[in-house]
C-alpha cells in the first residue's frame with residue numbers, strides 16, 4: 001500500500017484529479033469505479049475543469065459507482081450534478097445500482113453482470129467511512145461479499161443525514177461487495193479530515209479486522225492512499 005501525503009482537502013482533490021486524469025489520458029479504454037460523499041467532490045470539480053481546459057475525449061471511459069440508496073436516486077443525482085453534466089462520458093457508459101428496482105436481489109445480480117461485461121474495474125476510487133466502511137460495506141460485512149443490499153448503521157446514517165434535506169433518508173442501500181471492490185485492478189483511497197483518522201490508523205496497522213472493512217485493502221496488491229494531515233493524525237509514523 002502506497003501512502004501519498006497531502007496537507008489538506010484542496011491538495012487532496014487536486015492530486016486525486018491529476019491521478020485519475022493521467023489514467024484517462026494514457027488508456028485506450030478505462031473502467032473507472034467511482035465513489036460519492038464529500039471527499040471526492042473536489043476531485044470531480046477539478047476533473048470537470050480539466051474537461052473544459054483540455055481537449056480530452058471521454059468516449060473510451062466507462063464508469064461504475066459503488067453504491068446507491070434503496071428507494072432513492074440520491075447518488076445518481078450527485079454524479080450527474082458533480083461530474084457527468086460537465087464531462088463527455090457517453091451516458092450509456094455510466095452505471096450505478098438502481099435503488100428503485102422492484103426486485104433488489106435481481107438488481108444486485110444485474111450490477112455484478114454489468115461490471116463483469118465491462119471486463120472489471122481498472123481503477124476504483126474509494127472514500128472511507130468514519131467507522132472504516134468502504135462503499136456501504138458496514139463493519140462485520142463478509143469479506144467475500146458481492147453486490148448486496150445493506151442496512152446502514154446509525155453511525156453512517158448520522159454522518160450522511162446532512163445530504164437528506166429534501167427527502168427522507170433511506171436506511172438501506174445497494175453496494176458493491178468487498179470482494180467486488182477487491183477485484184479492481186487498482187484502488188485509490190481518499191481520506192480527508194480528523195474524523196477519518198481512526199479508520200486510517202486501523203488500515204495502516206495492517207491486520208485484517210472485519211469490524212473495520214477497509215483493513216481488507218491490505219490484501220490488495222495495488223492500493224494508493226491519498227491522505228491529508230487530519231486523516232493521518234493518528235498514524236504512528238506521524239507522531
Ligand SMILES: N[C@@H]1[C@@H](O)[C@H](O)[C@@H](COP(=O)(O)O)O[C@@H]1O
Nearest residue numbers: 035036037038039127128129135
Ligand atoms: N457510501 C459512501 C461512501 O462511499 C463514502 O466513502 C463515505 C464517506 O463519505 P464522506 O466522503 O462524505 O466522508 O460515505 C458514504 O457512506
